[in-house]
Amino acid sequence: MVTIVPQWSGSVAICARHGLPVTFRTEVWFRSRPPVLLCVAVFVVVIAAGLPVVVPAARYLDDPDPELYLLLLFGGLFAGWLVHNVMLRQVSAPAWGFCDVCPALRSRLVGTAVTCFLLTVCSCALYVPFVLPEQVGGDELSPFQAIVRWAVAVAPGVFAIVGAVLLAFARWSVLAGGVAGKDGTVVLRRPVLEFVRAIAELGRAAEKA
Numbered sequence: 001m002v003t004i005v006p007q008w009s010g011s012v013a014i015c016a017r018h019g020l021p022v023t024f025r026t027e028v029w030f031r032s033r034p035p036v037l038l039c040v041a042v043f044v045v046v047i048a049a050g051l052p053v054v055v056p057a058a059r060y061l062d063d064p065d066p067e068l069y070l071l072l073l074f075g076g077l078f079a080g081w082l083v084h085n086v087m088l089r090q091v092s093a094p095a096w097g098f099c100d101v102c103p104a105l106r107s108r109l110v111g112t113a114v115t116c117f118l119l120t121v122c123s124c125a126l127y128v129p130f131v132l133p134e135q136v137g138g139d140e141l142s143p144f145q146a147i148v149r150w151a152v153a154v155a156p157g158v159f160a161i162v163g164a165v166l167l168a169f170a171r172w173s174v175l176a177g178g179v180a181g182k183d184g185t186v187v188l189r190r191p192v193l194e195f196v197r198a199i200a201e202l203g204r205a206a207e208k209a
């Protein structure tokens with residue numbers, strides 16, 4: 001991990017992630033990482049409310065249906081998202097440089113995320129033939145039919161979550177591989193050596209000036 005002053009990146013002609021020549025620049029807002037305690041709390045919510053949604057045997061409340069657990073899961077995730085946004089620190093890099101690989105990667109991520117959201121809608125439509133008949137008191141399900149019903153019931157949630165995660169990875173700041181550090185700095189996770197050297201040189205030049 002390397003801590004840098006983001007303003008200096010405007011004078012570096014190498015992509016921090018790929019080490020290739022910079023082909024375009026844009027303003028990037030780096031965001032601080034959520035606190036560890038918040039991550040632990042969200043993890044506990046996902047296990048405690050998410051597991052019973054997909055595994056009927058793990059339902060501990062006096063309710064055989066998954067709806068209440070789903071409500072707890074989304075309520076918990078929403079609360080976590082709110083707390084994260086309240087505690088968020090953002091640092092701007094006015095002219096961060098990207099190589100040709102970065103926007104191509106971003107397009108692929110966004111394209112796959114859009115496909116996931118379309119699949120979310122399509123798999124919701126499957127509720128009518130596969131999930132609803134049992135809700136209105138259809139015939140007894142064979143084990144295979146029960147598995148199909150379970151897969152159809154869980155699919156929209158899975159597609160929506162995968163789509164949201166892909167969109168998060170498509171952010172410019174994530175493509176650049178950085179998060180907001182303290183005092184307006186940016187912490188880069190795995191920058192290429194050439195980028196770090198160029199930034200260090202700018203730092204030395206700024207100290208001399």
Ligand SMILES: [Zn+2]
Binds near residue numbers: 099
């Ligand atoms: Zn790049």
